[in-house]
Amino acid sequence: MTEITPRAVITGMGIVTPLGDSPATVHAALCTGLSAIGPWRSIDVSAADLKIGGDLGAYDPLPRLEALKPRLSAPAARSLRRMLHTLPWSMRLGLLPALTAWLDAGLDSAPPADPARVAVIAAGHTINSQYINRTGLTFETAPGQIDALYALHSLDCIHAAAVGELIAARGAVYSLGSACASGLHALRAGLMEIAGGQADVVVVHAPAAELSAVELHSMALMQTVSLSGDGRPQQASRPFDRQRDGFVPAHGTATVVLESPAHAHARGARIHAGVLAVAATSDGCHLPLPNAGGEARAMAMALSVSGLTAGDIDMVSAHATSTPAGDAAEITALRQVLGARLDRIPINAAKSMLGHCLWAAPLVELVVAIEQMRTGLLHPTLNLTDPDPEFAGLNLCAGAPQRQTVRALLKNSFGFGGTNAACILAHPDA
Template sequence: MKKIHRVVVTGIGVVSPLGNDKKTFFANLMAGKSGIRHIESEFAESLETRIAAWTDFDPLAYFPKHKANSLDRVTQFALVASQQAIEDSGIDLQAHDKDRIGVYLGTGMAGAASLEEGYIRLYRDNASRLKPFTVLMAMPNAAGAQIALDFLLTGPNLTFCTACASSTISIGEAVRLIRSGEADAMLAGGSEALLTFGTIKAWEALRTLAEEDPLDPGASCRPFSKNRSGMVLGEGASMVMLESLENAQARGARIYAEVVGFASSSDSAHITKPSVEGQSRAMKMALNNAGLQAADIDYINAHGTGTLLNDSTESAAIKATFGDAAYNIPVSSTKSMHGHLMGAAGAIEFTACLMAMQQQSLPPTINLNEPDPECDLDYVANQGRVGVKVDTVMSNSFAFGGTSGVLIAKKL
């Protein structure tokens, strides 16, 4: 029988509304700080909801001008997060067979800004032609391709596009590839940069966005709270370096955790409406894949979007999965602080889980001030917890379209 390789995380990179490195990001999560703010772009006045979790990011701090100009923001985020993950892992790429290292990236809207800029030229400004780089900046695989180009990684290179679950799936599929022995290491994660006028208007039309809190824009996303009114769009990227345990141990790498379980499934129920059965099935499959019992899970990073339907459905699905044990498992939605990063959401939340294990601390769900009888679990309300046992974590992503992705990681 073929050997199944164990897979570990050795490096983390983060570009986020709560800071552009893993430490700042996690410190802000633990402090209950919100990255949700007023949108400062010119188009903000034409929006009904003028808040988003946007990222402070100066491309010229990372790239020469001509390169920055030829890369969509989604690719810029992905490259910076990848560079961080590589450095953090301490891996010497030159010393490895780079055919055995690949890139799996998740994104929802990919190069949305570049496409929109092209359309503005074409339809509004009546230009007769578009910028030469338009296709190369907007194509969904641009970010993954550019990572491979910059770091000369010649292993498999795939882009996963399953809306809000994209980067949970990309990480999970990368884990599978290493498990099967087809790669030694994978850079995996997600990137999203969809805060353009057209994209936000499209989300607005779907009536899933949160209303702005009149007193504090940062308090607008309220997962699991009775007064929740929807999600808040966010942008950023997170990438992790995954390696086979042998590879990591052979080079004496610092190991964050082992990825012990992954599952993906489809609700096949409704294009937007979440399903208790579908979500629960995915969580059970992931537990089964990890060979773990319900009682083994110390923390769940919920999908927790802050929409009425998601949060009650997910709570019910957790109960359906874990039974009575559900009430003993802390569950939090860090989206209350970093917003919904869509294609990057799964990766950044998985990263939050890895940091939670490393620091034995649980990030809170902020803005949880009105109990909802349908959401009656322990949501780590408003106050993070330090000095708690966090050895095994579950990270949930449930997408529009019905794709579920669940990752389970465990401290070694």
């Protein structure tokens, strides 16, 4: 294998999805073939055409957060107690993977010497949509009853600021949005903070999109989502299948701690993965029209920057939304970049079970991919019962988990508005 030199390393991970609230539990559920998709319960979808999704509305993060308090500093514990009483749902939920990742990295017991070299980047835009929508409706009838902190809590950057307060970060704290590529764009920004000498540690956080019925109905009107799931929601997301007809939106949140290799090694940190490259391109089109050319450029750029070749890639964690055009464009792009090697590389699709976590999807699926690399067990692609003939000859992980030694992997994420991103990760022992 080509010699690997990571530009940064991932030392901490946290995740919450409807299938579990730790990397290990989510990975185990996916390998069992469980689906997170069902009827929406936390959103009133009576007027919306889209009725199904991956719903975390009933999940209560408080018990796990309470259990973490003894590991927090006194100021952080006080801040957490206050935030849990005042923050909107998505922000409260996101504090769990953020703190879990920080603690997983061991930065509670050995905090960075200079807080000004700790940054936080949140991935996403209009994250608190349902909170914003509900506040608007309340204002129409009872202006005095709206959240007094609405002007603050409706800001996208407030997610990064809340996490930054808990970990005492004094470096750059901001958010960025690039639709469903946001998580990888945030990871790329974290690499740039480290490479530019501005930070030693970057917490890259992807909050759950707090969807409302308005977004769900609009997705249906755009004909981008699956409307075939009534009565069989767990079969609605079917990447690469001939019967695929659209994606299924879902809640999900994840966080990774990114460090410079020197900083991580100096403190003896456990390393989950090395980040070799994150590349981004655009298609010059604001419409949701998947473009194989732009996707291929992102993958080829990531491969070039990483210093690896197609022969070094051992698995692909695909974007694979289950839309007819999207899956086809991604496979076309993969063939352009990886050539004949693609026939021998396992490709799987977490969205077949998790649904599409939107701006958080890249980081949610990145954590899942790292678990697969760590364990050597790849989860299946669910509902792939009638593979599209266009993808003949490919190993799309249909049916059952697969054993695979993964030294390096490719993760793809693409978003509406022609945003493309690709990331290459390496096993810490590669």
